[in-house]
Amino acid sequence: MTLLRIRNLSVDFATASGAFRAVDGVDQDVDTGEILAIVGESGSGKSVSMLAVMGLLPWTATITADEVTFDGHDLLNIDSRARRRIVGNDLAMIFQEPMSSLNPCFTVGWQIKEALRFHLGLNRRDRHARAVELFEQVGIPDPEKRLSAFPHQLSGGMNQRVMIAMAIACKPKLLIADEPTTALDVTIQAQILDLLASLREETGMGLVLITHDMGVVAETAERVSVQYAGQKVEEQPVGDLFDVPHHPYTAALLDALPERATERMLPTIPGVVPGQFDRPQGCLFSPRCKFADDRCRSTPPPALGAELGHARCFYPLNTDERIAS
């Protein structure tokens, strides 16, 4: 069942030097209980599209879309009061920097109980019991004592566990994790990912994992959406994406993984993601693509069918293997 359905979502930011399109015509579906990974370089619009769903973008952003529905609610034409009943309740999000994402002036217990009070209306004793239960669930030792700690008294990993406990406090149907492990040590990263995956198992919630780490994707995700410069360029089940990438950008990203390297020198993708002023006319990846020709540079390619991973490319890769298999 489709939990979150996004059609043709675009987000424009008003800047001093004109409008900047951060998300460009993205389609996305998330089913109940599935783990979708959205990958892409910094600035590819992966966070912004999810912040738009949450209604967390600053007022300088303009959101346009054909459809954004979550669990039967139209999030596009919803008033802010009704949105607040969904956000933090059925639809939750955790962020990249756990240290700065928690309010330094309040105890972590206060911050987790706040959501329980507003969304579930629990009384003081039930809130406390639920908070302890949540802390145990996310693997925080000695929860009774930790509830009265301030964020600066906990480590980054512990704070991220607090963030996760806060996000799952109201048993959300969908959890959006925006680079949840980027700011953490590698050992802690694995713990947090395991935690998210096991929570998904326990609660049956959908999970959107925003990341730029292909290793995280391979370990955790079921389906992968690759974004580039605000566009979704490819989407496939995780195994297929790693085996038969269709978009040259996906292929280049995979080639750049050290564990898949075949040569001594690690291949890189030359150039950078286009910015506000050097946005190409045709395919957005064409300036960095080794297969690009004049057609790529002049005409934007449409998205292909599901059998080719919805790739936005005139010359998709690995088409023979797909046909052969």
Add this chain to the structure above:
Amino acid sequence: MLNYVLSRLLTFIPTFIGVTLISFSFIRALPGDPIVVMAGERGLTDERYAELSAQFGFDRPIYVQFWEYLTGVLQGDLGTSFVTKRPVWDEFFALFPATLELSVCAMIFAVVLGLPAGVIAAVNRGKLFDRALMSTALVGYSMPIFWWALLLIIVFSGNLGWTPVSGRISLMYYFPDATGFMLIDSLASGQKGAFASAVQHLLLPTIVLGTIPLAVIARQTRSAMLEVLGEDYIRTARAKGMSPGRINGVHALRNAMIPVITVIGLSVGTLLAGAILTETIFSWPGIGKWMVDSIFRRDYPVVQGGLLLIAVMVMVVNLTVDMLYGVINPKIRKR
């Protein structure tokens, strides 16, 4: 925490000696002679002058005079007024409640209006309210106190006749000043209309004295809020589905209070300095007016003692502010 307070109290000592030195030399640097001022227009003979000079100790070297003053102060003796012959200490605390009452009211006025105004301006950044408020605050901050006071007197006391021009209470009421705070005493007296009269008298001085702190607090609250509203934890609060009122008033304001508390603390100094002008204009019988009168009379012990007590109060307020930081934001809590 106790160690921190003690170490801060230790730093009071050099400040304290500095203030005594400055106040001691400041009043003596002014032209004019207290004995001549006391004698008035009739003048006095050279013998009588020498006699009085010896009595006040002016005939001895200046450093001896300072040393005697300093040792006296450290023993809690601020000296005796030349004019009234009463101990400075007694005079100060007889008048201080009037100043305290006015300052506290002015501070409440400034905080109660300035804090919400700053928050609303920050939340509506760039909109009409924000621009209007910030320009008004700039005007309020730049306005000379005496001019503003006279303007208010002309309009509200003169043209409209709503408020009295001077004093603390109407002459119709008399009651013993048990606490020295007119609002409390007038209520306690039970006389009909006494409290209302006290409030009326307090109104204009409060506004005049509170205007600059109000402008400063509103501007500081706005900028602190703007900074805090861009923080990650505000996004987290929004992601939890909290209402804008709760986010601005609880999550953001608590963090924004640190710089605001700082300017409130600094404003106390400004307030006491401003009280001198305000009290003079409104004939408010507080330490401000007492200090100004004493400066004109070259009443050395009063000026020295008054300045010293004001300085100590400002130091205590600043220490309190420093300790409040830790209460508001546990991250800054001193161990």
